[in-house]
Amino acid sequence: MERTTVAIAGGGPAGMVLGLLLARAGVDVTVLEKHADFLRDFRGDTVHASTLTLLDELGLGPSFAEVPHQLVERMAILLDSGPQTVADLTRLPGPHKHIAFVPQWDFLDLMADAARREPSFTLRMSTEVTGLARTGSKMTGVHYRGPDGAGTLNADLVVAADGRGSLVRAEAGLPVHRFGVPMDVWWFRLPRGTEDVGGGLGRFGPDTAVVLIPRGDYFQTAFLIRKGTDARLRTEGIEAFRARVAKLVPWLAERLETVESLDDVKLLDVKLDRLRRWHADGVLCIGDAAHAMSPIGGVGINLAVQDAVATAAILAAPLRRGTVTPSVLAKVRRRRLFPTVVTQTFQRLVQGRFLSPPGDKTPESTRPPLPLRLLQRFPVLQGVPAYLVAIGLRPEHAPAFARRAPERIPRT
Numbered sequence: 001m002e003r004t005t006v007a008i009a010g011g012g013p014a015g016m017v018l019g020l021l022l023a024r025a026g027v028d029v030t031v032l033e034k035h036a037d038f039l040r041d042f043r044g045d046t047v048h049a050s051t052l053t054l055l056d057e058l059g060l061g062p063s064f065a066e067v068p069h070q071l072v073e074r075m076a077i078l079l080d081s082g083p084q085t086v087a088d089l090t091r092l093p094g095p096h097k098h099i100a101f102v103p104q105w106d107f108l109d110l111m112a113d114a115a116r117r118e119p120s121f122t123l124r125m126s127t128e129v130t131g132l133a134r135t136g137s138k139m140t141g142v143h144y145r146g147p148d149g150a151g152t153l154n155a156d157l158v159v160a161a162d163g164r165g166s167l168v169r170a171e172a173g174l175p176v177h178r179f180g181v182p183m184d185v186w187w188f189r190l191p192r193g194t195e196d197v198g199g200g201l202g203r204f205g206p207d208t209a210v211v212l213i214p215r216g217d218y219f220q221t222a223f224l225i226r227k228g229t230d231a232r233l234r235t236e237g238i239e240a241f242r243a244r245v246a247k248l249v250p251w252l253a254e255r256l257e258t259v260e261s262l263d264d265v266k267l268l269d270v271k272l273d274r275l276r277r278w279h280a281d282g283v284l285c286i287g288d289a290a291h292a293m294s295p296i297g298g299v300g301i302n303l304a305v306q307d308a309v310a311t312a313a314i315l316a317a318p319l320r321r322g323t324v325t326p327s328v329l330a331k332v333r334r335r336r337l338f339p340t341v342v343t344q345t346f347q348r349l350v351q352g353r354f355l356s357p358p359g360d361k362t363p364e365s366t367r368p369p370l371p372l373r374l375l376q377r378f379p380v381l382q383g384v385p386a387y388l389v390a391i392g393l394r395p396e397h398a399p400a401f402a403r404r405a406p407e408r409i410p411r412t
Contacts, residue, residue: 004030004122005319007142007155009129009168011038013104014287014304015161016111020058021312023118024402027319030153031121032144034128038105038112045104045213045220048302049089049096049390054309056095057397059404063110066408069102070214075389077372078203078249086375089390091383099390101215104301113409132158132171132283139172139282157324158283159311161304164271166289172280178273179344182351184230185268185295186223186241190255192216200298205248213298221245222268222295230267238262270294272344279329286311286332291340294347297389303340309396310335316401339393346388 006022008015011033019031047055047069055064073090076083090097115121127146132139133154141154160168169176192214201212211222223245225233233241238261246253259265271292278290287304314331318324375381 001154002151003141003154004028005155006030006157006159007032007153008159008161009142009166010160010162010289011035011108011112011123011125012161012163012287012304013107013111013301014289014308015159016108016115017054017305018159018161018286018308018311019121019123020111020115020118021309021399021402022316022319023115023121024404025312025316025320025399026120026401027316028120029122030155031115031123032127032129032142032153033123033125036126038108040105045101045107045215046298046301047100047102047107048299048392049092049094049099050392050395051302051305052096052100053094054305054396054398056406057403058114059406060110060114060409062406063114063409063411064100064107067102067106067110068216069100069106070216071098071100072200072214073098075200075386076202078201083201084372084376085379085382086372087386087389088379088382089386091380092386092390094391096390101213101220103215109411110409113412116412117409129162129167132168137281139280142168156282156322157315157319157329160283160285160289161287161308162289164273164288164292166285168283169275169285169289172283172285174278174280174285175276176273177276178271179348181270181272181294182227183224184227184270186225186230187266187268188221188223188259188264190219190221190252191258192219203249208244208248210245210248210252227270234262241265268295272347274340274344275333277330278333279326281326284311284315284329284332286336290333290336291344293344294351296347296350297343299343299389299392302392303336303343306339306392306394306396307332307336309398312402313396313399316399336394342393 005028008031011031015031019029022029055061074085075087076085127144129142130145131143133141139158143152160166203210209224212219242256272294274291278285286307293300311332318328
């Protein structure tokens, strides 16, 4: 009979960070990841300043420095008059006055390599959680399907880190509060030149927007579309797509020829929701499984990582003692609810301001909004959105049991 202390469903940022931290606390932990590797494109690739600080505390700073990445010190909105800085990260406190854009698979590989050094850590790839094991009302483990067939892994605690479409949270029957979302996102790549403006860049237009995220020699590009219009827009063909993007950002016109067909354009079905309760007896949800975030601000990964750190700090000792009760699990939500609610409220306000239905637009609304005008008039204020995005509310720090001296982790 297979057994572990903690079974984590999902090997994304939340699952891998939690697995590493709990293993460093001496807790027997198994991460089950349904894919054979982490090589999936068009995933969040922002490593925020607070996460960079966490990596330093974990002794992983030198290893992360060897991973190909781009450091960004400013984020701007592109107006007809040119780019306008909205977040100046050089004003941040602490050693990391920037955020890093790095392919998510490189970040996850680093977490996996560090965690494998801990004797109580197990990572099972190509292993999909298919359901929850129960004894009465208590969750006692997970059913899974792996390379060698189906099985059951018994556990004192199951952690759902399996994303916005979490099977574990659905199986646990946890109530979800869903917010209306006016948009979906098309993701694609465009070439990036050495002469291009550095940093993240956004261009808002009536009922749409383009966001350019630098990744070395290309931009990971997001094009916002009205919710539920993906199928209809695809029937209009590649030329109509290129025209829409070029109308908003004309200097991208020639580069759009590199998008050969709409098969190169991937849909992100945007969701914004939050569990009313993050736990049941024997199960806990964190990250997107607890609160699916809009891509606005790119803060979903940061919140997921912060959830994982708080979870490890709160649960490590009770897990070692075998005293993880529902009242203990509830402490995680209480710790992380404030930053979650504030961030989602901000995202909803931004969506309502920039992505209101076309009939709601007025001539006056084409002017730069008042907050943007204030940020340009008083540049010191640009540190406020920089802090909210790059560090966030209630940043978490590595617990003492997980801290290590800086060292280079051999990559596998």
